[in-house]
Amino acid sequence: MKSYYLRNVLNQIIKKKVETMIIFSILLIMSLFLSLIHFFGYDDSMEANIANTLSLRYEIGNTHVVGPEGSEITLYDYHHDYFERIITWIEEVEKEEEIDYADYNIQMDLYSGYDKEMGFLTGYRLFGVSNENYLLDNHIELVEGRFLSQEEIDSGVPYIIVSNETSLKIGDHISLGEADDENGGIHKDITVEVIGIYKHKKQSIYYEKNDSFVNSQGVLLSNKILHDLLLTKVQNETIDSYHYSLNHICFYLKDYQDYVGFQDKLDSLIRKFNREIEALEYIPSNLTITETNTGSIIQSVMRIKNVYQVIFSIVFIITALILISSIYYLLKKKSAEMSVYYSLGQSKLKITLHYALAYMLIGVVAVLIGIAIGYFISNQLSIMMLKDNVELQSELLKFTSTTLDSSNINDNIQTLSFNGVKALYAAIETLAVVFISVLGSMMLILNDRILSRNGGWN
Amino acid sequence: MEHVLEVKHLNYFYPDGDGKRIIFEDCNISFSCGRFYAILGDSGSGKTTFLSVIAGLDKRYEGEVIYEGKEIKEIGLDKYRRSGVSMVFQSYNLIPHLNAIENCLIAMDISSNVSFLDKKKVVELLAKYGIDEKKAKRKVNSLSGGEQQRVAIVRTILTESKVIIADEPTGNLDQTASQSIMDAFLQLAHEEKKCVIMVTHNQKLAEMADVQLMIDQKKMISKEERK
Ligand SMILES: Nc1ncnc2c1ncn2[C@@H]1O[C@H](COP(=O)(O)OP(=O)(O)O)[C@@H](O)[C@H]1O
Ligand SMILES: [Mg+2]
DSSP: OOOHHHHHHHHHHHSOHHHHHHHHHHHHHHHHHHHHHHHTSSSSHHHHHHHHHOOOEEEEEOOOOOOOTTOOHHHHHHHHHHHHHHHHHHHHHHTSTTEEEEEEEEEEEEESOEETTTEEOSEEEEEEEOOTTHHHHTTEEEEEEOOOOHHHHHHTOSEEEEETTSSOOTTOEEEEEEEETTTTEEEEEEEEEEEEEEEEOTTOHHHHHOTTSOOTTEEEEEHHHHHHHHHHHHHHTOOTTOOEEEEEEEEEESOGGGHHHHHHHHHHHHHHHHHHHHHTTOOOOOOEEEOOHHHHHHHHHHHHHHHHHHHHHHHHHHHHHHHHHHHHHHHHHTHHHHHHHHHTTOOHHHHHHHHHHHHHHHHHHHHHHHHHHHHHHHHHHHHHHHHHOHHHHHHHHHHSOTTSOTTOHHHHSOOOOOOHHHHHHHHHHHHHHHHHHHHHHHHHHSOHHHHHTOTTOO | OOEEEEEEEEEEEEEETTEEEEEEEEEEEEEETTOEEEEEOOTTSSHHHHHHHHTTSOOOOEEEEEETTEEHHHHOHHHHHHHTEEEEOTTOOOOTTSBHHHHHHHHHHHOTTOOSOOHHHHHHHHHHTTOOHHHHTSBGGGSOHHHHHHHHHHHHHHTTOSEEEEESTTTTOOHHHHHHHHHHHHHHHHTSOOEEEEEOSOHHHHTTSSEEEEEETTEEEEEEEOO
16 A cells, blocks of 8 residues: 555654644644534524523513493493404414414402402402413412313313412312492302312512512412303492403514514514504504513524624634644745655645644544534533523513422523534635645645756756 | 657757757767767756656657657557656755665555566665665665665666666766766666666766767767777
8 A cells, every 4th residue: 555655644643743733733623613603603503592481472562451340331332343353353463473473461459348448458469361381481380289271271160279378279169250339348249169280480589570470469260250251240330439451462473583573473473463453443452562572582692693703704714814824834844845746746635634634634623623622612602692591581581381499490401413514614714724725835835947946956 | 760759850949038058950860779978968968858858757859769660659658668768867866864775675665567576586686786785774774875876877777668768877977876876877887788878977987888979969869889
């Protein structure tokens, strides 16, 4: 096997300790930044990580519909019709292909007694639930019993879930009614059974900031029950001083990537709804899309990421330039040696390929280490970025699945999965830069004039 | 005697400003195996240019350089250098950080005439030319000029090419060293039946060759032929 010459060329380059270390270091830095560009890239790795931890949702704010005190009965109808139309609209939007499910709360305050000085005494706040994922999405967890199934929610089985801060126990029955100002008593309507007890997860920043969510006296039950209750009130014309509202309308997307696009769609759906309302000569709805934290997180994370990408690219370009000039310098020093090989009959192409091979062997080692470090750093960076975002922390605490311990944010952030294709790109690109450097240098070094008059020809 | 190398209607010029500087114009000459040729000429007359052309290092010529009946560009200049021709340079052109044996083995590896890298043969041949095994294992840049040039000559022998080209091989050497190189060339031509073509300044050395050539008016002419 005739490989003596080739082995020698490779030895010549690789055995030179200082020069090899310099080239190796430059290559390591270059491949590190290349793999950072890929792993931490403009693609979905980061967003997927966020999406893994957060459910994406649209929240529509300010849909309070309240029965006004002392209004004409026609106004009750008006308000109630309005209320019904919003619910119908929500159900229609839920059918859009991007939507996984919708959720909203019909909310009613329920008072068990009235005192002239103290006002209403004991109060429950009823939260209508339209989805079995409610617990998951609202940062509360069951401590006892069970939650409503989707079937029970849809059919309106009279079960309730109560806070652990109430004195109620599983199996207790309570009557839902309303405070009756005129009679000073309670109007009883429906009896419900306690099937589960929930508590708020610890350190719920979100909860503290947002009192519109389930409070310590909150009772969770099917929206349908509340809806029926409301209808009875409307029919009985007994909604004076009865406070009810439609809150927390959320649309959960199937795919986080639809986030920006669906916002426009939702806008136009709201406009369409408003036009219909106006056509009925109702006051246009006050449905507005509120910026959800999740969306702004993704956007701010993307912004930071883009800054990182620019930095990575600049470092990559600088190291690539340093690499190209170092390789040129080192090869130039070897031009006498190359002209010996040339005079012995080696072609310019082969000489070029052999030197390229030598540097690429160094490159392979560098790139393997570079990719490993790049993968590690991009993971750390993404975790760091997620952790640094206080807003995000609150979102995480609120939206992470109950199986995760939300008090420990690290557990909620999954490391990016290693992507072999991206690693391969980084490796190929690093080696391509090496190859092009050698090729370019050789074109300058091995020109005919130098070769036909190498050192010895005088 | 059959010609191993023939130069026919060779034209060669270097671009010189807007015009050109003509070095050869319709130059014709032939070389045979078993002979030692010396090329004499003034400095700048084109001796090195001529060697570059017949060594397959410079393809910017017009006319024909025929090796064993075939134009060398047709053979392929790389292949021609690998198989037909070997070179000895004034500055030895060895790989300085390798030893003599390694230098020889690399040349043999590249040569397409050699299929087996016989290290024993290398050591023996080096010894025959005055490089003992101890010296042969030292880096060549620690050898004397004469020794390095002998390593270069051994290298040309080991690659088994028929044509050996030398450009002022004794230019850096003293009298005794020069003589030993001349002896080596003579022996290569007469005993190994190689075609040795050497450029030199030294009239005395040139006279030891079988054929003395010189460049005159852009042509290569024979000065005299000695038998
Ligand atoms: N690359 C070149 N470009 C232009 N002129 C050259 C080049 N190389 C050599 N020359 C000129 O060509 C002439 C012949 O050069 P050369 O063959 O080296 O002569 P010699 O070896 O006989 O001294 C010289 O005058 C030299 O200046
Ligand atoms: Mg010369």
